[in-house]
Amino acid sequence: MDRRIKRKASEEALREPEVEQPVIFKSPGLKPDVRLRLFGIREFHVHASILKLHSNYFRKFLDSPEKTPAAPSASWKYDYVSVVDEDGEWGLEVCGQNAEASANDGHSLPLPRTPVSEAVAFEKFLNAMYSKPTAIEDSRELHDMTRLADFYCALPVLSTSLYISLWHSPKFLDDIRSLSTAAYHKRPVRDTRVLGATPPIVTEFPPNHPVSLLKLAAKLRHPILFREMMVYVVSLWESNSSIWEPAIKEAGLDDVLTKTYNAVYHLQAKVFFCIFRGAVIDEAWRVKVYGLASQLELLMATRKQMEMAFFCGRLAWHLEDFESDVKLEVSQLLTDLLKNNLVLGKVGFNPGDGEYFHQYLCAEVKDDDLPWDLKETDW
Template sequence: MASPNPIVFTAPGLGPDMSIEVFKQIFHVNSMVLKIHSEYFRNYLDSPDKAPAGSVSGAFRYEWVTLVDEDGKGWCLTAKEKVSRLIQPESQAKPFKDDKDEQVNAFKIILEASHSLPINIKDARELCMITELADFYRMLPVMSNALNGVFYNNPKFISTIREDCATLLEAAYKLKNKALFKECFVHVMGPWSNPS
């Protein structure tokens, strides 16, 4: 999934001023879009522990990279200069125990949602992964709104709701997505003739 070419997201009148590296995939985005849709980025992009925005080298105001948790099960984004100060180069590449490409794709979908682009979700596992990331980066409302388009444009995803209704019910609750919650709840209850 990860490619050497950056994936660029723009907004009308706003060019990219931020580089985000999720594992080996680079995204160029406008920080203002992230600040609008994400409490995480609103709080941490210009926090006092970061270098002043103008002092980052290169063409970008912000450069953020992936930092894998000590146990290798999770990851987060952090300012590149902060990672350089905290971690020695030889120990920087901790092995990630999950599928990196799936994580990159999930983050890409969150960026698409924050830029009001149509999103495509293939199954319950992917939606749960996206919901987890959206929860961490405090982007649940924008993800919930983008999810409404999936119901009308992706019959394959709709067909997976019945078999994964219990799993999706928790995601629907977190996202506060009324349509997904109702659909999952109907399937969790089972048929009227033989309720669960």
């Protein structure tokens, strides 16, 4: 973990959090009958019917046989308080003398989690149940929300809420793009002095890493986010595969990634085949292509095969005012290869330009290739 992040999280954990006013969720015709108190700083008033509708956990445990029903005179039919276990994980327990005592027993959340960050993530998780648009601050927050939704068996409702929330979360979109473009520049350096050196096995990455977010999207079964992150992973795969592959395999995503990557690989191969075939049969074309290649010679000599977006982008631009029998076929293939399939993270740059100087963004995942059952509504 980055020392600055750890130090910041430590400072936040030690700081005495402020107690806020209760957050009262509304539902037409219903009065809140559940109180949830988290870490002594945040209180939520919600409805049992909403919790049961969207969460298998609450459906099972709110009215479990071993629980004593609240007295008719009680202010709340269900009253829960957060309790942190010895391992740092936390959950909700029925509010009572024992629960009240154990809620502040000195057990700490594992860094970089803090009571405030957990309470915020839980509130946004509740927002999903109530169909309230939510701005996601960054990738770590979405990971926290997903962890909570998974624990409370409510992943489907969180996934559905993202169809709205993602468009209200510009900071989150900037966060996922930051490392999905910079990851190229942080790719592992190959040590040519040690032939056959075994790369380190890495299965965990920062929250905003494209591999982390691809795995998260698969867990949420969210096709838009999954396709977005697949575009990034494929665009950076050739230089990072030795480091990223263990995590991809562990998540069971290697088949869909291989199929998607190979489609882009073969498309680029067709482009270069047509380019060089044209150079054999058309002298004007040969002069045009070789002239461009000579300008980019130093860059091309140091890049791998799937890092040639800059060359293809410039070739497409140079062909705009060039007439040749070869042009039509190559131009159509270049259009497909230089397509930008990003939906959430589109910026003012195209493949081969700006932030995406080396990256192809044309990867596509068909519905039939998504790594989950599209007909399943509860998971």
